[in-house]
Amino acid sequence: MSEGFLQQFVKDYGNEPGWLRDIRRSALDRFAALGFPNRQQEAWRYTNLDPIQQTAFKSVDFSSPGVIKTVQLAELMGDTIAAQRLVFVNGHYASELSLAKGLPDGVIFGNLSDMIVSHPKLLEESLTHYAPYQDQSLVALNTAFLHDGAFVYIPKGLALAQPLELIYVSSLDGAGIAGVSYPRNLIVVGDEAQVTVVERYVGVARDPYLTNAVTEMVGGAGSHIDHYKIQQEGKLAFHLGSLQVRQGRDCHFSSHAITLGGKLSRNDVTTVLSDQGCDTTLNGLYLVGGQQHVDSQTSIDHACPHGTSRELYKGILSDQATGVFNGRIIVRPDAQKTSARQSNKNLVLSDEAQVNTKPVLEIYANDVKCNHGATIGRLDEQQLFYLRSRGLGEPEAKGLLTYAFASDVVDSIKVETLRNRLKEWLFVRLAGQGKLEAA
Amino acid sequence: MNLLEIKNLHAKIGNEEILKGLNLTVRAGEVHAIMGPNGSGKSTLAHVLAGRENYQVTSGEVIYQGKNLLEMAPEMRAREGIFLAFQYPVEIPGVGNSYFLRTALNEIRKHRGLEELDALEFLGLARQQMKLLEMDESLLNRAVNEGFSGGEKKRNEIFQMSVLEPRLALLDETDSGLDIDALRIVSKGVNALRAPDRAIILVTHYQRLLDYIVPDFVHVLADGQIVKSGDKSLAFKLEEQGYAWLEKDAANL
Numbered sequence: 001m002s003e004g005f006l007q008q009f010v011k012d013y014g015n016e017p018g019w020l021r022d023i024r025r026s027a028l029d030r031f032a033a034l035g036f037p038n039r040q041q042e043a044w045r046y047t048n049l050d051p052i053q054q055t056a057f058k059s060v061d062f063s064s065p066g067v068i069k070t071v072q073l074a075e076l077m078g079d080t081i082a083a084q085r086l087v088f089v090n091g092h093y094a095s096e097l098s099l100a101k102g103l104p105d106g107v108i109f110g111n112l113s114d115m116i117v118s119h120p121k122l123l124e125e126s127l128t129h130y131a132p133y134q135d136q137s138l139v140a141l142n143t144a145f146l147h148d149g150a151f152v153y154i155p156k157g158l159a160l161a162q163p164l165e166l167i168y169v170s171s172l173d174g175a176g177i178a179g180v181s182y183p184r185n186l187i188v189v190g191d192e193a194q195v196t197v198v199e200r201y202v203g204v205a206r207d208p209y210l211t212n213a214v215t216e217m218v219g220g221a222g223s224h225i226d227h228y229k230i231q232q233e234g235k236l237a238f239h240l241g242s243l244q245v246r247q248g249r250d251c252h253f254s255s256h257a258i259t260l261g262g263k264l265s266r267n268d269v270t271t272v273l274s275d276q277g278c279d280t281t282l283n284g285l286y287l288v289g290g291q292q293h294v295d296s297q298t299s300i301d302h303a304c305p306h307g308t309s310r311e312l313y314k315g316i317l318s319d320q321a322t323g324v325f326n327g328r329i330i331v332r333p334d335a336q337k338t339s340a341r342q343s344n345k346n347l348v349l350s351d352e353a354q355v356n357t358k359p360v361l362e363i364y365a366n367d368v369k370c371n372h373g374a375t376i377g378r379l380d381e382q383q384l385f386y387l388r389s390r391g392l393g394e395p396e397a398k399g400l401l402t403y404a405f406a407s408d409v410v411d412s413i414k415v416e417t418l419r420n421r422l423k424e425w426l427f428v429r430l431a432g433q434g435k436l437e438a439a
Numbered sequence: 440m441n442l443l444e445i446k447n448l449h450a451k452i453g454n455e456e457i458l459k460g461l462n463l464t465v466r467a468g469e470v471h472a473i474m475g476p477n478g479s480g481k482s483t484l485a486h487v488l489a490g491r492e493n494y495q496v497t498s499g500e501v502i503y504q505g506k507n508l509l510e511m512a513p514e515m516r517a518r519e520g521i522f523l524a525f526q527y528p529v530e531i532p533g534v535g536n537s538y539f540l541r542t543a544l545n546e547i548r549k550h551r552g553l554e555e556l557d558a559l560e561f562l563g564l565a566r567q568q569m570k571l572l573e574m575d576e577s578l579l580n581r582a583v584n585e586g587f588s589g590g591e592k593k594r595n596e597i598f599q600m601s602v603l604e605p606r607l608a609l610l611d612e613t614d615s616g617l618d619i620d621a622l623r624i625v626s627k628g629v630n631a632l633r634a635p636d637r638a639i640i641l642v643t644h645y646q647r648l649l650d651y652i653v654p655d656f657v658h659v660l661a662d663g664q665i666v667k668s669g670d671k672s673l674a675f676k677l678e679e680q681g682y683a684w685l686e687k688d689a690a691n692l
Contacts, residue, residue: 380529381493382529383529383531385490385491385492385513385529386525386528386529386531386583387531387534387539387543388490388512388513388514388517389489389490389513389514389516389517389522389523390514390517390522390539390540390543390599390603391514391517391518391543391544391546391547391550391603392514392542392543392546393514393546394512394514396542396546397514400534400539400542401531401534403533403534404531404532404533404534404582405533406533407532407533408532408533
């Protein structure tokens, strides 16, 4: 990325509020100082970003966003998961595809660039507060170039029953032009409020493109937040995503990260249990084949007492796919009575597929209950024989067992439409036949 | 016609030879009991017939319905009517019992040129068989054998068998570990399957099972060979005298 390009980009945002321009400049400086992550850094040991730096990405032309019609969207993704949704095409808000009305009073649900104008104070108070860019170069990059995304605000005491859906489509005209988008989402959940947010990333492009997404979130005292991220980017896409959360007292937060697409993807989930009594669930599933590379990094920071967390990441790797899991649980000196459980399980379906897994517990308190573990295995021979001995063909039996391996993560999805869609999708892809009926 | 003909079968696992020239002929309609001391090769025989790949057949042949059984993949044997009730049924978390069994049944039906059953038709059939085996219908909605008690697992094997309607059923120590009530129920299920076109091979450690499922023939397997065959009275003799007298015979063979 040339210096001229960066300056041009900042110039494009000349008329935005001063505070945002300051943030942008400061983030740009940080990115310039930090540079792209490299493999000398522990958190990037197994993921090589050279291919991204070697690709000549074109800046997204906001004056003419990729045109995509509702019909195409439906073909691409099936029905939407939720009634209320914001759709972004190549990082640009597509109001004609979105539906943000019909929500209870006090809820704010809209695209960030409009919300900066209509709710400047709220945005200034929160944006970048929960996803610090000072030490994270990819967050700095996103912050420097952030253009649009979602702003979700749930007022105190309000429990929103219906999920909110955020859809990011990368659509290119097939002319071999690579694009970059920087989705930025801010989710602010008030005390005792409740919300479910589903983020979906989908690519129709057959050419390489880059999605550098950041979602930051804060949960007030006693709030309940369920977050889902389904990544189905295009075959040659790069996806660098980060979810950063700050949980207030007694905040219950769950994250599901489902990674299916992209050529190279990195998914960071970081949560800080910043007050007592917090509860955290981090679940993940990555299903990759071909020459896909997927890197999941999670961090659960128990900063205060009486916190509980459980984490289950499962990976299925075939062909020459490679996977990385790096899960960190920190239990700070004050975080007595913490209970933390972490597990990463990988199913490797070919000789060439590889996975590097590193669960890490850092415990500085003495009255805690923590355990963690990781497995890398193959399909169970006994189970395979059992199924075949009943008449199931070898490929069908393998597919069914692979589907079964993923099922506990998928079953833990609470949004029914999403759960059923994923189940069906996985079943067809893995078991390769027929319809799913209570498999 | 002979349903199954085993001639001079030798099989090993790793470098250890377990079956050492086994001969057995089974005709349709018959029930055979195979007894013998631990390590004599009873379970190996059942698994070799079902096609377990970690046993290696080194010589001999097995003719099933006129075809070379040893050339068939496990699923092909199942579709051709062989069923193994496992001594230790395998738990498969994430795979629904009902889905699994219906898929298996439809594979077999397809192979036989029959229409596949839809979910509703299958449920009707399944319920009928569960009733006979005094099984709780909720087991259909659970994952295959997951969290089942020992008795529930064994009953689930017999339930699968009664739905799949095999021509040759191999019961590998299905009676082991069952209390008397469970044994009675399981036996009822097996007896209901006795038919002129079907044969059953019971591998068992205990004579007690044969009070409930009366065999036409009893064979004693020792050191990888059948050393003695007879009728039901042989089982009583084994119960009274143990296997030692037969092992002596075997050494003199």
